[in-house]
Amino acid sequence: MKYKRILLKLSGESLMGAQGYGIDENRLSEYADQIKEIAGLGVQIGIVIGGGNIFRGLSGSKKGFDRVKGDQMGMLATVINALALNSALVAVGVKSKVLTAIRMEPIGEFYSKDKAIESLNAGYVTIFAAGTGCPYFTTDTGSSLRGIEIEADAMFKGTRVDGIYTADPEKDPTATKYDDISYDEILRQNLKVMDLSATVMCRDNNLPIVVFNMDKVGNLKKVILGENIGTYVHP
Numbered sequence: 001m002k003y004k005r006i007l008l009k010l011s012g013e014s015l016m017g018a019q020g021y022g023i024d025e026n027r028l029s030e031y032a033d034q035i036k037e038i039a040g041l042g043v044q045i046g047i048v049i050g051g052g053n054i055f056r057g058l059s060g061s062k063k064g065f066d067r068v069k070g071d072q073m074g075m076l077a078t079v080i081n082a083l084a085l086n087s088a089l090v091a092v093g094v095k096s097k098v099l100t101a102i103r104m105e106p107i108g109e110f111y112s113k114d115k116a117i118e119s120l121n122a123g124y125v126t127i128f129a130a131g132t133g134c135p136y137f138t139t140d141t142g143s144s145l146r147g148i149e150i151e152a153d154a155m156f157k158g159t160r161v162d163g164i165y166t167a168d169p170e171k172d173p174t175a176t177k178y179d180d181i182s183y184d185e186i187l188r189q190n191l192k193v194m195d196l197s198a199t200v201m202c203r204d205n206n207l208p209i210v211v212f213n214m215d216k217v218g219n220l221k222k223v224i225l226g227e228n229i230g231t232y233v234h235p
């Protein structure tokens with residue numbers, strides 16, 4: 001097995017599935033089943049989940065919300081998704097725990113690196129909720145940060161597309177996929193994979209990223225086993 005410990009980033013937006021808002025139970029249980037499959041391979045799994053299916057600070061501030069309040073609402077949205085995923089995992093028999101970047105016991109224990117490592121070593125799929133705990137960041141930066149902190153072998157970014165493309169494949173039909181690409185090439189071409197700060201953090205701390213389509217059932221296991229179906233981001 002190539003990977004002993006990973007950070008899996010799940011998009012909140014994907015969680016809404018076909019219904020276009022909130023949490024789609026089918027998508028949620030597909031995610032839980034896919035995660036169960038890789039947990040069964042013995043890989044330690046940390047997860048950061050987004051909140052875009054519920055609230056985003058930036059779109060809130062366009063509607064007149066204070067940006068900091070809006071971001072705090074967004075972080076709470078990630079907590080809602082984290083709890084949903086946690087209960088879906090437990091329902092299929094996977095040990096799972098939620099750690100939060102903002103103190104809010106008993107919803108989850110307050111995050112620390114030591115607690116995270118302890119939980120991962122004890123075999124819990126550990127969900128890191130509330131992003132970084134700070135406004136003006138995203139769950140991409142949150143997952144880069146947590147991935148680096150827990151010393152993950154790689155960050156797996158589950159998306160709705162098959163990997164990194166020369167342009168947005170949902171908008172440009174001529175876009176082609178990269179099998180692999182360097183961090184600097186992403187930055188140079190300004191490719192919208194993750195926000196800049198998240199990409200730079202991964203680059204500066206040598207955390208490889210694998211971008212893949214998480215919405216195709218079975219893909220998570222394939223990428224963990226090293227199948228070349230997504231895009232591998234390297235130095």
Ligand code: UDP
Nearest residue numbers: 012050051052056057071074131132138139
């Ligand atoms: N957010 C934040 N700090 C963080 C992580 C998230 O303020 O460290 C807020 C931000 O407002 C963001 C929202 O939470 O818009 C939801 O997260 P994100 O947009 O990353 O979710 P995704 O797009 O992955 O669904």
